[in-house]
Amino acid sequence: MSTANAEPRVETLGVSAIDAPATPFYIPAAESLQERRPRTLKHGDTFGVFDHNGDARVGSGMPEGLFHRDTRHLSHLSLSINGARPMLLSSTLRDDNATLTCDLTNPDIFDAGNRLTLAHDLVHIRRSRFLWKESCFERLTVRNFSDEPQDITIAIAFAADFSDLFEVRGTQRVRKGELHAPEVGKGDVVLSYTGLDKRQCTTRLSFDPAPTRLDGRSATYRLALGPHEGQSLFIAINCNHQPSDILVRRAFYIALRDARRALRSSSSRAAAIVTSNDIFNEVVRRSISDIYMLITDTPEGPYPYAGIPWFSAAFGRDAIITALEMLWVDPAIARGVLGHLAANQAEVLDPSADAEPGKILHEVRYGEMAELGEVPFRRYYGSVDSTPLFVMLAGKYLGRTGDLASIRELWPSIEAALAWIDAYGDRDGDGFVEYGRRTGEGLINQGWKDSHDSIFHADGSLAHGPIALAEVQAYVYGAWQAAADILRQLGEPGRAVAFEARAEVLRRAFDVQFFDDELGTYVLALDGDKRQCRVRSSNAGHALFAGLAYQERAASIVESLMGASSFSGWGVRTIPSTEARYNPMSYHNGSVWPHDNALIAMGMAQYGYRREAARIFEGVFAASTYIDLRRLPELICGFPRKRAQGPTFYPVACAPQAWAAAAPLALIQACVGLEFHPDEQQISFDEPLLPPSLNEVVFNRLTAGKGSASVSLRRSGQQTVVDVLERQGDMRVMIKV
Structure with missing residues (x-):
């Protein structure tokens, strides 16, 4: 790819169909990623791509789903409320990318006789999702904000095609391996595939509490929520993992704690x-x-x-x-x-x-x-x-x-x-x-x-x-x-x-x-x-x-x-x-x-x-x-x-x-012009110039050798003034003009 990509791509715009086959492993542009503005999560060799609702809906050339080591372990994930797709309120990533939070609500829902059975904006659904150690964890919190009790049906549809990432990118395959029948338990489902390379890939979806109904394609919850009452549902999607003795609910909180700690530790x-x-x-x-x-x-x-x-x-x-x-x-x-x-x-x-x-x-x-x-x-x-x-x-x-x-x-x-x-x-x-x-x-x-x-x-x-x-x-x-x-x-x-x-x-x-x-x-x-x-x-x-x-x-x-x-x-x-x-x-x-x-x-x-x-x-x-x-x-x-x-x-x-x-x-x-001289325990600024949009820049924890310093640069007329705010060890800060 380019330095950031590994394989050449065909130019997705402005290139004729005759040119396209000349480039192997190209990425077709059937649909713009910018149009979907997907939400992404990653940990280790696992990453997820979801839409703003938190769903993964597969289309031509679209990379949505949960991937592990270049294989898509979950190709479809969609949430419905009383048979309808929820309406998006907001979709945000934490500043540290630790979690994806999607706030949703119900649309107007009608019965078969076109009678309104649930007015819009009465039920709030919050999806909180993160990745940790080859798994995707999610908490669904459903809350009834109406003054009346509500019978709510939450359905989570899922599928796994176990496509290779290059297939998702557009490479055609003549032969594929074997998809196996789902293994359905009381509170979990195992989807699996054996590739032509004889390796087996599995995806285990675990639910807590156990759904009202569970099969190889969906999990359904029927919730009776009183006025202003809420309930939380927990899901763990494991790539090639054996079942855990820890309840999904508890595993969610343990993994969330560990994931945030790991990000804080590395970025510190x-x-x-x-x-x-x-x-x-x-x-x-x-x-x-x-x-x-x-x-x-x-x-x-x-x-x-x-x-x-x-x-x-x-x-x-x-x-x-x-x-x-x-x-x-x-x-x-x-x-x-x-x-x-x-x-x-x-x-x-x-x-x-x-x-x-x-x-x-x-x-x-x-x-x-x-x-x-x-x-x-x-x-x-x-x-x-x-x-x-x-x-x-x-x-x-x-x-x-x-x-x-x-x-x-x-x-x-x-x-x-x-x-x-x-x-x-x-x-x-x-x-x-x-x-x-x-x-x-x-x-x-x-x-x-x-x-x-x-x-x-x-x-x-x-x-x-x-x-x-x-x-x-x-x-x-x-x-x-x-x-x-x-x-x-x-x-x-x-x-x-x-x-x-x-x-x-x-x-x-x-x-x-x-x-x-x-x-x-x-x-x-x-x-x-x-x-x-x-x-x-x-x-x-x-x-x-x-x-x-x-x-x-x-x-x-x-x-x-x-x-x-x-x-x-x-x-x-x-x-x-x-x-x-x-x-x-x-x-x-x-x-x-x-x-x-x-x-x-x-x-x-x-x-x-x-x-x-x-x-x-x-x-x-x-x-x-x-x-x-x-x-x-x-x-x-x-x-x-x-x-x-x-x-x-x-x-x-x-x-x-x-x-x-x-x-x-x-x-x-x-x-x-920031430079480092560890042997002298010195940092220097060579003719520093602040861009027009910045009047002041503060650098904290700049290290050289065993010393460190915090330094402020601020604009003063046509000059840049450098101030040492704090230093540890025998640290020198030099300005070259």
Whole structure:
């Protein structure tokens, strides 16, 4: 996918039917996710997608339901009152994403003779739902607010199709496994399926109290409620779980307590930020909550899954970039990402998985189709940039924390990644790293823009491989610089100097081969014939992020990125409107991605273009103010910003998406020039600039070494004043002007 997605998708708008089959594993856009604005929950390898009523109603291409390890364990869930669908009052997620609460009421209900039997708004239903340890827990509270007793029938219909996530996304299967007959007990139902891979999946629905009537498709309660009387019903939906001795009611409260504690514990590691802008504070809270909801605890540490619904899995590129964006907030995420990717590093050649020794993971899938090889993503390595980004992250983690012990432990994997760059990354020995899939089943394009048509020439013709992407060379440069920094601290200065020399050679060659004077920026890529893809793109901004660009090139690159054809007002487009394949509704050819903009802004700030970084901040922040829950999606369309109008949404964008959620946090760091020096127990602000929408920013729990500090930045005329509010340990705060 793109850095946030793992597989290329067909452009859902503006692409002909003839083009569509060229892209395997694409996501069809039969219905817009933005139209439904689903509610999402996640814990570990389990996630749920529900509508505003709390139901899951399956339609073509819709991902609603309860999923566990890439299999849909509940495909239908619907609630009715006296045979009618309740009316929505409100639907909210807690600020920490711990629970979904849906408030519903009854519509006017008539009998067969069209006589009104229950007037609207007399019965209130509150659904409280959360996920914990492969289970979905729900409490239904039904209350009669009328002055008369009411006989209420609550019915909960359910079904499980056990579809593989790739089936839900649109991939057609010739054969499927066997659905078994439901096993119905007094208070529970077990639905099960045996796949073609011989694995059995089960879904157990348990009810407390036992329903009045229960079968393999629904549970029915007949409640006699006096005036203002209420009753609570409890449901537990377990994925592959054995029955529990604990009553569902008690299990609900125990799990709710544990789920909230776990979220508080993990998010408490994070530095906190509070600003003078209440709306931005909401964006920050949602960003932090989404990141920690998306994190799955692995044996190696916390690992952010890419996004819901399509990419709730371990992705290499996505997790690395998320960890880079979050490094100032919570470096433990980077440590977990590095450890998990090292544990899953490729060790052998496997063309079917695009695996080569030392290569870093692209994605892991656990579903039936992956196990059977119907999709190549069981453990897949088809990304050209994950490996150099892995080394970059290791270097930046060391610079952020000073944790040499962890880096020493990871060093064999870092060395293997560096060796991959030479042995496999540079396929033709020209000094640049290229990609090309090893079989016809892999991804066609293997950078973060991995749609089938995302790499092209100025006339719009598609480039053929092996392809050397501009940003990948930047990441390789960053990897070699990181290796030099690490080696110097490991006591090997000679090898450090050698890597620095290689980085400088690459820098000179890149400038010669990729910079185009007429375009005023770096070209998108070199194709298999070493012809330039003379296309302006956001990729050039990544050369600033990694430090590959010469300082004298920065001004024209920034001008190209911030010009009217590229900067939409909401952010920098993936490609500007001047290019042949520009389509503001496309996935990679004209859209705006928050994470892309965050990296670009971080790069601009490093080269001294902090005001331009602040413009990007303002654009991305402005977009978030129009979005449900202040939740930045994976991408938005690249239409120009218009006065008093919000952005145009992309129909099947994932939300939440880890690297999009982390983008506002990375953008504020870029604007204020926040840097860490753990060896000196020092933090610094390099020419800090507050964006126009923020008059004050307070950072709490900023750590460097063994010290920490809380710091306030506030606007005073044209200056930014920095005040230390609190410090612990021998902590210094420096301001560079």
